[in-house]
Amino acid sequence: MTRPQSKAARQADSGALDSMFGALADPTRRLLVERLLLKGPATATVLAETTPLTRQAVLKHLQVLEAAGLLAHERVGREVHYRVTPQPLASAVGWILDTADQWDSRIDRLRKLTQ
Amino acid sequence: MTRPQSKAARQADSGALDSMFGALADPTRRLLVERLLLKGPATATVLAETTPLTRQAVLKHLQVLEAAGLLAHERVGREVHYRVTPQPLASAVGWILDTADQWDSRIDRLRKLTQ
DNA sequence: TGCATGTGCAACTCATTGGTTGCAGCTGAC
DNA sequence: GTCAGCTGCAACCAATGAGTTGCACATGCA
Numbered sequence: 001m002t003r004p005q006s007k008a009a010r011q012a013d014s015g016a017l018d019s020m021f022g023a024l025a026d027p028t029r030r031l032l033v034e035r036l037l038l039k040g041p042a043t044a045t046v047l048a049e050t051t052p053l054t055r056q057a058v059l060k061h062l063q064v065l066e067a068a069g070l071l072a073h074e075r076v077g078r079e080v081h082y083r084v085t086p087q088p089l090a091s092a093v094g095w096i097l098d099t100a101d102q103w104d105s106r107i108d109r110l111r112k113l114t115q
Numbered sequence: 116m117t118r119p120q121s122k123a124a125r126q127a128d129s130g131a132l133d134s135m136f137g138a139l140a141d142p143t144r145r146l147l148v149e150r151l152l153l154k155g156p157a158t159a160t161v162l163a164e165t166t167p168l169t170r171q172a173v174l175k176h177l178q179v180l181e182a183a184g185l186l187a188h189e190r191v192g193r194e195v196h197y198r199v200t201p202q203p204l205a206s207a208v209g210w211i212l213d214t215a216d217q218w219d220s221r222i223d224r225l226r227k228l229t230q
Numbered sequence: 231t232g233c234a235t236g237t238g239c240a241a242c243t244c245a246t247t248g249g250t251t252g253c254a255g256c257t258g259a260c
Numbered sequence: 261g262t263c264a265g266c267t268g269c270a271a272c273c274a275a276t277g278a279g280t281t282g283c284a285c286a287t288g289c290a
Contacts, residue, residue, distance in 0.1 A: 024136040053249075056268095077258070078267075079267085096208050096211075099149065102149070168280095171280070193288065233288105233290090234288090237284105239283090241280100241282090245277085249273085249275100252271090258265090
């Protein structure tokens, strides 16, 4: 993944960052993302078998991730396959890196003042 | 900010990622972090004047950010100054970049299979 | 000393979230 | 056509979070 555009990332829809960071704030959801990345697309039923949760609970997590733009689903016969769509992660990294930039420049200013 | 160590970031305390992503999931909290970065340390009372919220509400947000390791406070006379401590952001970036790496390698594998 | 200002703590409300159970509706295969 | 398996929807519960109000406590300064 390359560094996203700075200004655009900071001005990106605040709601998008909300839902993304919120989606990633849950360990179960991060686990689901990692599983989908490692083993490829899967259904809510299959994913639920690997957790102590109900299919419905897993499904809700998947829907949260999808609402954040991190997942997409596709109907295959009578199954629904979920897969990761990681472009939105760039927004998160963009915000963090922009914020870090502000901190870095502030530190630089302080260094110059105190030297 | 430099790229954090890969394995350590993925194996970092899950709770740390929880609290950090959770803290960043709220637009008010991201705004507070940005304000503190741009204008330097400030008190909850001062920060509250720039928002439609109560001092107590702002204080709760500051405490959430501090619990996530993103802020620190210091008593100055009868005032309490909050400032940003951005090292933990590296964990967040680490997780995201690690996850992106998994995705990238998966895409590479798929490319090789489909070509 | 007394007062204004700033912080700390507790209780309360309201909305959201994570999780469950139950049941109905599709769909593929025999 | 029927049946098993998977998905979709709704209701419900417990816990957490965001925000408020009210009041007590500490501190700097005239």
